[in-house]
Amino acid sequence: MNDFPYLPHTQKDIEEMFSFLGIKDIDELYRDIPALFKGELNIPSGLSEIEVKERLTDLAQLNKNMEEYGIFRGAGIYNHYIPSVIYPLASNRNFLTAYTPYQAEVSQGTLQILYEYQTQICNLTAMEVSNSSMYDGASALAEAILMAKRINGKNRVLMSKTVHPEYQEVSKTYVKVQGMDIEQIDYLSETGQLDLADLTSKITEETSCVVVSYPNFFGVIEDLKVIREKVPSEVVFIVVTYPISLGLLEAPGKFCADIVVGEGQSLGNTPSFGGPGLGIFASKKKYIRKMPGRIIGETVDQDGKRGFCMVLQTREQHIRREKSTSNICSNHAFNALVASLYLNVMGKQGIKEVSLQNYHKAHYLAKKLVETEKFKPVFDGPFFNEFVLESKIDPELLNEKLLEQHYFGPLILKNFYKEMGNKVLFCATELTKKRDIDFLCSFLEGLS
């Protein structure tokens, strides 16, 4: 019996427990099951730690990773530096092996961490309230659109075409069964920014919300000020953001965004093949009762001592069931902890500096790439750390050649936007080194 890992039962334990229960066979405890599975699962027998570790190490080594390869690709998941304190502190098993803080008195660690996280997200986005995490940026956006309907009861969504294509797809999946429909707003081919005229023409009485991405999928920085001016106040203004950019860019809350969502992976979370990430969700306080997800609040204990607990649980599924604001239960609290740690380490100065470095690296990269004459600029709108270029080399060939040199090249845009032809999306972060950029450019110059 004790030949299986993690199981404490000795043969003697089992005998004693059987005897206490008056049973002779474990299947007596399964006697109410009409048709017990007779066969054996077609799964291998258990392996020892040594063998399991070897198997997993082999699988990991089949993947080329960003610690070995340079990368010029972002598009929603970014290769940022993770300060060394973050994972060892976050991985404390008293965090990792705890669950939802149902018993506040033995969960003050979790609760304070999430309260601090909420505060950081509010301060970073200039919003009034934040929940304590969603799954990812895409599902956070989908939930934001559903929330817009809860706010104004309307069904039409205007979505910028430059919101991350996967977020658009996820939103569609979530909202169409609620009778909502999504209409795209075009971008200007010169700047890569939202087409304001298109926006204005599409806003109607039925418009529930307007969704824009800041920066957008092409890396271009939307002018939230002028967009906001075009969006009537009864329409919910939803901004999808990239938190690292907010060290440099004005916070969306300053443009009167109603809901801000985003992918929080960039805040100290590893890329991890895209998951688990972190769904950021912040809003105006007046809408707090319409929000999805868990929210932590400050209170006092019987002695007046500060403590924290979950608040507004009556919005949540475990209390409100079919009338809840969302079905979310397990969230991404651990990733929120990582993000909070990241923001603590970077602090007020660091978030600005890292944001600026991203800006400068990307602009240097763009300039150098254009100088190789293998690429043409596409948009003239301001950009943060990503930008679109038109490649004179076939993009697949380009990336194949770069892979041989141990670089992941730019994202090939036609996979996401058919009209994009040979256009590609480059990304640079604070981890992109000048020597990699210079190597890339000189290598490209040699390509024909």
Place this chain on the structure above:
Amino acid sequence: MNDFPYLPHTQKDIEEMFSFLGIKDIDELYRDIPALFKGELNIPSGLSEIEVKERLTDLAQLNKNMEEYGIFRGAGIYNHYIPSVIYPLASNRNFLTAYTPYQAEVSQGTLQILYEYQTQICNLTAMEVSNSSMYDGASALAEAILMAKRINGKNRVLMSKTVHPEYQEVSKTYVKVQGMDIEQIDYLSETGQLDLADLTSKITEETSCVVVSYPNFFGVIEDLKVIREKVPSEVVFIVVTYPISLGLLEAPGKFCADIVVGEGQSLGNTPSFGGPGLGIFASKKKYIRKMPGRIIGETVDQDGKRGFCMVLQTREQHIRREKSTSNICSNHAFNALVASLYLNVMGKQGIKEVSLQNYHKAHYLAKKLVETEKFKPVFDGPFFNEFVLESKIDPELLNEKLLEQHYFGPLILKNFYKEMGNKVLFCATELTKKRDIDFLCSFLEGLS
């Protein structure tokens, strides 16, 4: 000021502290120093985390390591499996960043761990007392010889020639300034075991101690029973052991060893280029006051509750100064923790099973190697997980070829014993895979 890592002082802090102290300049606190260093240290300026990590990663990658390469080499440092729970638990920062348990009431974690370690070492070796760690096997042996002199006041050491050569060298360094001298006892060329006749002939009235290794440097298992019979009771009998072997071999305490020492790296500690290891030191209880190093004892607190504290501190340098039993202060408590964790995970059954696996893997390897006809057996004494073969291929060439195949070959013995010619020392552990052995043999068959 705050541009240096790990320093909390802001400019304002410093100004306030200066003002409180009534100083204007930090050098006012160095005014008593006759000749301040004027220049700048010829050391690079500080680097950011990203740069430091890159530098260290580059250095690490210049080393071929045992996770990538197969290894057939042991000779004091062994590649054993380290269960996954060990390092995460040991690295708890409340262990790692604590020091010597001077204040027992806030060090019960440390103290209980070391008490448990002492118990495990006693049980593994069948000795009555153990200290809580020394630096390594070699210095533990040197200290044991000095202890023998404290026990019987005599100066002559008889040391088996098959004790690890580095331990012999270290012992010489330590003991000759104490007026002790070391004489070697030969081994039998047939069996690789201690030459009993040589031993008997060299024992005199002046003999302080006899040192044998079990198993010995050639992997051969000494017959402690017959050796002990030759060693007079007033002579201190010191056994150097390899703890993993004690799952299979009778404990040295059962042969009335007076002191047992050994290198504890094999108990869960990484090879780490040979350091830090763990010096194991166990003895008979009657000699406890002669022992070097820290010892933890059980006691009670004022309420009668069990607790632990350091005992017999009057042997130690911080109390006894020039009259202490040793100068040791910092020890290898962390490595003792790792070893204790290892022994907890392996437990009574596991230590036996791992020991047996080492035995069988090594015997299979030996058999297969001899079958290739590239090697001849050298000794016919029983061996544990290491054995000597005579290579028909030049050993340097052999290892060069194996390195090309990503294997570290056997130890070349002539570097340690001039008379050894083409003899090499092979090692196998539970991590040595049959497929590696089979590859090795078929590769060797192809070599000429």
Place this chain on the structure above:
Amino acid sequence: MKLIFEKSVSGRKSYSLPKLDVKESQIDIPEHLVRNEAPILPELYEVDIVRHYNQLATLNHSVDRGFYPLGSCTMKYNPFLNEEVASLNGFKFIHPYQEESTVQGALELMYELQEFLKEITGMANVTLQPAAGAHGELTGMLIIKKYLQENNLGHKNEVIIPDSAHGTNPASAVMAGFEVVKVNSNNEGRVDLDHLKSLVNENTAAIMLTNPNTLGFFEKDILKISDLMHKNDALLYYDGANLNAIMGKVRPGDNGFDVVHLNLHKTFSTPHGMGGPGSGPIAVKSYLKEYLPKPVVGMKESGEYYFDYDISKSVGKMRSFYGNFLVLVKAYTYILSLGKEGLKKVSELATLNANYLKEKLSKFLNVAYPDVCKHEFVIKGTSLKDYGVSTLDFAKRLLDYGIHPPTVYFPLIVDEAMMIEPTETESKETLDEVAAIYEKIVEEARREPDKLKEAPLTLPIKRLDEVKANKELNVKFD
């Protein structure tokens, strides 16, 4: 303790970045889009941060600290091996948009995990995309919705859900565009079959069942229920929260379920992370294969793995990318470690532990229903009311003994419920100790009820004022 913001000192820092190695460009962003005030984030040095979290960790109960029998949450031990392998660079530092040829290891792992989960559930196809159990439920219900629409059954809009169900079930059904109809439990704690029959009609789209249910009982009428539903062109949805009881013993697919979700963070031992991330794969019968979210992982004849986006009637995407990949790595590792025999043993011992503890507690507490349970059971705390003591009071007193209370006041159909799931990774000694503590507290309830009403008495914090918390809504530090 202080908030991290209260430890901030202007001018401190703990980050370090290399000097910018490229020429600075001009900031050609319109001035009004450039942040003019840095966000208010703490200014700290590294030691502040380290000590802050070291202290916060001491304030949490966790599986690594002790018994944590939250019913339906399966708080089993989370192996360190899983964490170790999930932290390999080849898993942590891969980008979702890498060329498939550069992520063959990740794809192979996902493919094999799909295969394992198919086998365990007895289903034909699996998606690993959902991020959590509830997310899986939504995915599954959207699949059902779309299937019905595509097959001219779009009028079917009612989902039947037992009164004992998890709150996520009705919430998910509604998010998928259905209406919820509640079916009662009978006096054996199972679905009342007669009531169910009375509810099934032409609008019935599906029934969502947890099996064993939240009372810990296996729905022994499952084959009848399955027949009833299928005869009415309605589907069966399996909530996998309680799968830990039945691995290798019975398979939802064999019982007629059409859609199954799994909670990898429960059954397959990935850590709960203070709330998440989890992972909620969905398994379906083959006729629903074309409805899965895009993409799934396929294997070509060459043995090469790829993302299969060719799913004709897909519900669409449920989240960005492919799922909570690192969680998948841990679950995969767990399955490799246990193997087929081990997984079965897990379920058997989870069930044995629950029955053992139930039997022990039944000596001095009322078990809600007497039958043999599976992995969990429910106590009806009403007997304590005589002493003026509530289940909440009882739970809070447990904290003083260093063990975590069960899930309380759930399921809703049991008064003063305590829902206890010990899991298989707790030893007999622990269960014996726990039973002794429960007995002692029952005794305290009788003799010193105030001790319970004021509990916890020994923790750094006492009972919190939740009314104030909800009234004042201080949800960020200013």
Place this chain on the structure above:
Amino acid sequence: MKLIFEKSVSGRKSYSLPKLDVKESQIDIPEHLVRNEAPILPELYEVDIVRHYNQLATLNHSVDRGFYPLGSCTMKYNPFLNEEVASLNGFKFIHPYQEESTVQGALELMYELQEFLKEITGMANVTLQPAAGAHGELTGMLIIKKYLQENNLGHKNEVIIPDSAHGTNPASAVMAGFEVVKVNSNNEGRVDLDHLKSLVNENTAAIMLTNPNTLGFFEKDILKISDLMHKNDALLYYDGANLNAIMGKVRPGDNGFDVVHLNLHKTFSTPHGMGGPGSGPIAVKSYLKEYLPKPVVGMKESGEYYFDYDISKSVGKMRSFYGNFLVLVKAYTYILSLGKEGLKKVSELATLNANYLKEKLSKFLNVAYPDVCKHEFVIKGTSLKDYGVSTLDFAKRLLDYGIHPPTVYFPLIVDEAMMIEPTETESKETLDEVAAIYEKIVEEARREPDKLKEAPLTLPIKRLDEVKANKELNVKFD
């Protein structure tokens, strides 16, 4: 709490090994050499182990938990970065007998660290071999011994050591075959120069000095002492325990020291690990180069690194292999992170912190000597005796406030000594809080001395019976 042995249950296990994949051989070991009873080790499952150590960790004070000002121990913050890089496979999993071509990274690191340490100490050559400070002392004194013997000064057998010195100094000198002569401190807390002069004679081999000394004072007569010793063919040994005060400010080599040891686990921030491992490199003037233990790391003209065993008068080996390599990795990382400016700032701020706290405490406690100190200072606790309170009582009361006491009853020349070394990684706020706690306890000593005499009052354990511990000598569990 229970011992791990008391949690053992026969038949439990938490190890796992692959099945033996080779044919079993016969066990051809004589029967009497085969173990017939398995060693008594605990039989546990993994969860037992995890919870045991989780609980034990809560019982330890640590730098990560809070203020830990053990004088002369330099309990500074240990960066996580250092641990991260030291855990790279290329460092952890290399064998000491690998071919040099396969460990060039390790050798380069050691070579560069040697260079850094030479520069910091102002010395010509370095060995990284010693495992700890005391081990370094022994190495250094053996070098001196051998040097004297080789130069016909073998009769010199007296080592002068101040009465304020660490206990390791006399112990090491004796282990190296010397006799110890004690020199007094003067009323300024420095070596009494006149007394020293009276002690120096033709048998004087060396003086061992810590500078700054254990009272925290720089030996301002160091140049005179150096002259005096050298004129008498005696050498100067530098105990580097207190180097943290003077990096980049003054170099022992420039002050006439011939042999220097360093404590990497103090000055260079490698963790203390509950007692070790440390690392105690030795630096020497060039004329002692040929006495270093074998091997040192050299660099060939080709840029290749190698172990240099060609050391003609070497004292021999001090331990197996090359030193505590992983500790070296951490120290090297620390030096790269701080750089020359940072190391200097470390020392300046360590000194500033000590003086600041000394000045604050001097308002209500007696500082042993009034002068400006370096990285540490000593309080004379005799003023508390009026209330019947000892330094030990004071120390134990500090525990109740969550901070670690200083080193107590050392140095021996100060009555009721408390030796306080805050280190540079503590913030001004922490020092202010600490001063407030000390003041409060002084007040308590006056008003409620029993509180101190019974302290600690708030910990899981009270004061321990050390007499019983030493009398009964229960040093293993039976």
